Amino acid sequence: MTVENPLNLTEIDYIVVECFHIAGLVLAVGMTAIVDFRLLGLILPKQSPHQLASFTALWMAGGLVVAVFTGFMLFSIDPGSYYKNSTFLVKMACLCLAIVLNYTVHIKVVLPGATLRHGKIVACISLAVWTATVCCGIFIANNLLDIG
Amino acid sequence: MLLALLQWIQNTSVFVYLRSSAYLYPIILALHLSAISLFGGMIVLTDLCLLGWISPAGVRRGCDRWSPLAEAHRLAGRGNIRPPSILLQSRAVLLQRLLPHQTAAICIGWSSRAGIPKSSLQPARGNDGGWITKSTGAPRGFSVSSAVGRYPHRRQGDRICAGASGPSFPIRLLRDAYVHHTPTKNRAPFHY
Numbered sequence: 001m002t003v004e005n006p007l008n009l010t011e012i013d014y015i016v017v018e019c020f021h022i023a024g025l026v027l028a029v030g031m032t033a034i035v036d037f038r039l040l041g042l043i044l045p046k047q048s049p050h051q052l053a054s055f056t057a058l059w060m061a062g063g064l065v066v067a068v069f070t071g072f073m074l075f076s077i078d079p080g081s082y083y084k085n086s087t088f089l090v091k092m093a094c095l096c097l098a099i100v101l102n103y104t105v106h107i108k109v110v111l112p113g114a115t116l117r118h119g120k121i122v123a124c125i126s127l128a129v130w131t132a133t134v135c136c137g138i139f140i141a142n143n144l145l146d147i148g
Numbered sequence: 149m150l151l152a153l154l155q156w157i158q159n160t161s162v163f164v165y166l167r168s169s170a171y172l173y174p175i176i177l178a179l180h181l182s183a184i185s186l187f188g189g190m191i192v193l194t195d196l197c198l199l200g201w202i203s204p205a206g207v208r209r210g211c212d213r214w215s216p217l218a219e220a221h222r223l224a225g226r227g228n229i230r231p232p233s234i235l236l237q238s239r240a241v242l243l244q245r246l247l248p249h250q251t252a253a254i255c256i257g258w259s260s261r262a263g264i265p266k267s268s269l270q271p272a273r274g275n276d277g278g279w280i281t282k283s284t285g286a287p288r289g290f291s292v293s294s295a296v297g298r299y300p301h302r303r304q305g306d307r308i309c310a311g312a313s314g315p316s317f318p319i320r321l322l323r324d325a326y327v328h329h330t331p332t333k334n335r336a337p338f339h340y
Contacts, residue, residue: 022181029182030189043190056189059196127186134185135178142174 007077014077021070025137027063029130031056032102035110039123049110049119064099087143091136098129 007013035053037043044052075082082088106126109119157163166172 026185026188027192029185030187030192032189033186034189034193037186056193059192130185131182134182135175138174138178138181142170 005076007073014074017070017073021067021074024063024066024068024070025134028060028067029063029134031060031063032098032106032126032130035106036123036127039109039119041120048112050112053107053110060102082140085140085143087136087139091133091140094129094133094136098126098133101126101129 007017034043034056035049038047038049038052047055101122105122108114109122158167166176
């Protein structure tokens with residue numbers, strides 16, 4: 001017995017889920033970017049990176065959960081097509097790298113005793129990886145990074 | 149007139165090329181979304197501070213991380229502590245007296261967190277409105293303007309301070325119900 005994916009039935013459902021996906025991603029990336037910009041010394045000089053990371057940790061995690069959950073829902077519409085899309089695979093790689101980076105190295109460099117130079121390097125990498133994730137999300141439709 | 153202008157813009161060679169390009173349009177769209185993601189976060193942070201959903205007070209106290217459990221613990225009224233939102237704590241304190249079970253007070257306090265208006269950003273002054281008790285004062289040293297760089301017209305050091313116009317409507321309703329339906333000898337005194 002086959003079960004039809006509800007997202008395939010109506011177009012509006014897909015758009016709504018995609019809106020939540022983008023909103024979750026914006027929340028996660030935005031909150032991480034605040035800490036990264038602070039590590040680079042560009043914004044909020046009165047707040048320490050550790051304080052800002054404490055502010056944003058929960059919201060970043062919440063946005064990430066929403067983005068990943070809705071991402072799975074979008075993926076479930078046409079898994080075969082996504083699997084063959086090399087841009088999607090690059091996006092997944094960037095996303096995994098960004099998450100691992102965020103919860104390992106990024107946490108260490110925002111601690112009060114961390115080196116400033118290391119913090120700036122990690123912030124640049126983090127911004128680049130998150131931006132690449134967002135860009136690849138856009139490129140999936142066109143499969144711009146079609147390596148094969 | 150406007151339509152003609154828009155059509156002229158659309159037919160400009162640059163935008164024709166942009167529209168027909170397989171690469172340029174997605175790249176610009178990706179940059180657009182990246183910019184929204186990166187800088188939208190700051191706007192979100194500002195708004196979360198205004199809503200009281202981010203706990204600057206907790207960070208000021210040196211907490212490693214804002215945690216819902218710690219928040220619930222504070223709302224339960226353990227000692228003279230400062231929650232992130234004045235309105236939140238003041239309601240929770242009142243609800244503690246009104247409701248027999250602390251959990252209910254916590255739930256209602258949580259659900260009322262969004263009710264912090266922008267007008268609540270006022271210079272710190274004496275809590276003479278009869279609503280905010282000494283224990284529910286503004287988080288020490290917290291300044292929305294300094295924290296997020298918004299509202300530059302407000303001087304540094306202005307603190308989040310609840311409006312002194314008294315409790316909101318549902319709280320007034322609960323208080324009035326309590327006052328009217330409780331015998332005077334059993335009534336707990338209100339200290340707001």
